[in-house]
Amino acid sequence: MKSYERLMEYAKYPTGSIEENASCPSNPKEFDFANALAEEMKSLGITDAEVDENCYVMGTIPANIEGYDGPVLGLIAHIDTSPDAPNENVKPKLTHYEGGDLILNEKEDLKISADALKNFIGCDIITSDGTTLLGADNKAGVAEIMTLAEILHNDSSIPHGTIRIAFTPDEEIGRSSDLFDVEKFGADCAYTIDGDLFGECQSETFSAMGATVTVTGISYHPGFAKNNMKNAIHVAEEFEQMLPVNERPEYREGREGFYHITSFNGSVEKATMGYIIRDFVWEKIESRCEVMRKAAEYLNHVYGEGTVQVEFTEQYHNMGEVVEKHPKLTEIPLDVIREMGYTPDTAPIRGGTDGAFLSFKGLPCPNLGPGGSNFHSRQEFAVVQDMENATKMIIEVVQRIAKLKKDEL
Template sequence: MINKKNLTDRFLRYVKMDTQSDDSSTSFPSTAKQLELSKLLVKELNELGLNDASIDEYGYVMATVPANTAKKVPTIGFLAHVDTAPDMPGVSVKPRIIENYDGNDILLNSENNVTISVTDFPELHDYVGQSLIVTDGTTLLGADDKAGIAEIMTAVEYMMGNPEFKHGPIRIGFTVDEEVGRGVDHFDVKKFNADFAYTLDGGAIGELEYENFNAAGAKIIIQGRNIHPGYAKDKMLNAMHIAMEMNSLLPPSERPEFTVNYEGFYHLIGFQGSVENATLQYIIRDHSQAKFETRKAFITKCADFINAKYGEGVAKLELKDQYYNMREKVEPVIHVVDTAVKAMELVGVKPKVKPIRGGTDGARLSYMGLPCPNLFAGGENFHGKHEFVPIESMEKATEVMLKIIELYESK
């Protein structure tokens, strides 16, 4: 059996450390405080007997659980990230355990009247009788992704303490800056040297993801022509009006607030302007590669229309691909997903395979040569003060991880 107490204690220890990342920083990692947790993890991995545990100049932690089987077994990697979301305080996290949850609303903070209500968060029903770790209603919890870290550490502890549990080589990786989208910028896939890997960075119990968006960013700069309004007739080009016209060419129904599942979108994320010039910024998302290309072609056509109407050079479009759907890279090694599904079923977890409406570090790693689906870490309501994690879900995530390892050894 895995050590449930150690699993819980680890989680509580990690969430109390402030590891918030910062989008506005240009350093790597974006905040030095993340390194404190990375260093602690190296120390703890050493104490568990992983002698090669190390931290590199970027803050990535890598370590190996050496194989203890004579069979030829693939090298499996497990990854989690140390940072927490930049838009929510991560300092002075005061986790609280609610034992034997009774199914009612959870009062987090009486002073500020912060509650996780069953009406707003009906998924609470799934956890009656379980032990929930919640916040004090003033910060996030950081189960994203410290639940993943605690689970990986606990699986390592199990393997090191149970030599009769046979396994191939296991690689452990802890990354920084996932929440600001730079999580694998400097990650050395060759040095990590796994055949495939899993991030433990998903949400509720059972989640398994290997499809994500194809993603691009589009910036449209509109060059207007400012003239004294009294003399503007037939001369002025008001960049803001042209920018709004440009935006109106994109279908309103294809915005994030009106789309779900496999529906892609154009999302306006920035708009600045004066009469003289204006800038529109979008992100473009679609699971389908073909539709993704069509979207980029369409926004290009819209900019061309503006130029045809107002003059060449009025609209300048910059399009940049950001990441791609990992499905293309995972499908050729679909056993990675099938084995995870089987592992969940064997430990009594119902698999919930769903497309991610976003990206993951795993998506980028998949394109860097390391196929990397995402497994649940167990938390709910990430990035906010309503975040919580059931200890039972963390236990199951640890069991799933060990079962995957066992299945590959016994193949």
């Protein structure tokens, strides 16, 4: 079975994660897909395939190199799909694409633009029927890992080391690494097969800090407020305006970081603001924190000590800090992608990934693109030929990792 055929099967499982649901998995239907995957893994010779009580699927492809003592390589993808678009009753559709806009729903004028597809003329495109997302994020990755398992199972002439597979729940709501048992997984290095187009090889994510700003005001009858009232809403507004306007996410790209206000609740007595701070270098995160501290200090000078309080919560670090210590892990896929005649895309991820958390839990874990795009939307698509390319690339990477000694990683 080819990767794209698997994607078209897997897409039918409704596995949208549910933010409001605190359980793991957040959607009990994720278990249906997880159990089906474990069964399929067993049929492909992965005898230890199992689903744990939190819906993490794990299994081992044993090395076929005698006396193998090289790195244990992990391959990771997530089984949930985004809650940001309708995700039940997905009907995947295969279209041979010859150019122009790809119409998904005539009535609603829902289409994938010719621009998004300009590199895929003559390719076969998988989409939904326009009423839901497709779920190629991340079922394309799952499909490619399973297809790799099938190919290695059927062709013993491909030399490989020990491969550990993990499929995780609830990545789309930021929880997939929470209960990921890195020790049990037992890999020395890993790749997430997630994200975007084939050719992507990402070893950097944002570093991330959260901030809560609390302003304490003094309420007074407005008719007698002179010299008595301190309106927390105004002080909070003033704080927000002291942050550089051009460093908001809507004006930033590439390697640029930002301040982003995510919530504002206020009354005269009390106002709170939630922020996220993002950048690629931790020192820049720290200097942004310093700008916010200084703003609070100034306002406290004007309005009285203790009026504005800022608290920071470290969220995650750029996985580059860990991955750069294992250069082979990115060099190998980059070489393979080039040898296949493509130009790799190493632009850092302007977000976090499973890999970011896992890297800091001791499992260096760059990301490889499985061959899809327009995620979290009804215009999501996957490219059959690129899924084939990604599968081939991963199989080649697996063989080259197996040639390394553990300390060469």
